[in-house]
Amino acid sequence: MTITLPTTTCANGATNYPICTFPVTTCTNGATNYPTCTLPVTTCSGSTTISCTISNGTGTQSRTCNSGTWVLSGGCTVSSCNTGYQIYNNACITSSDTTRPVISSFSLPTTSSSLTVPISSFTARDNIGVTGYLLTESSYTPSSTSFFSTVPSNYIFTSSGTSISMLGS
8 A cells, every 4th residue: 555645845944844844053143943943133323322311401411332232331411501500510400600709718839849730628508519629810701701610729820939829709
């Protein structure tokens, strides 16, 4: 007695009908999903910084690409404040700084052999926070662009001899 199997072919490259198995092959270079052997997505599209929420302003946050997925890194950093607000300690606060700063400590060495003199201490405070520091040999009021945002570590005198330094904050 002879048994005849129906004539059918395997699809998608499979062989050995009626079992229809795929040839044993391994994907290379990290590819998956045999038999198509597609590579996993490893890149991200877009910028490495994104907008983030800041009260009364705008901010940005960094992100890194990890195997095709964006991962946030660090916190939200203030980039600008709305009208009537100013940046202070990475926040937008009202611009109501009406109290002049008070210098609570300042000291320079009493003598120096150089025109560049280290500042031993310089601290000041007001009702909001000191945002600018300035040392000068002039008694004239400087422009607001002359101030430094951080306490200077030294002062460079314009000439040798006895000098008086003026403080501003």
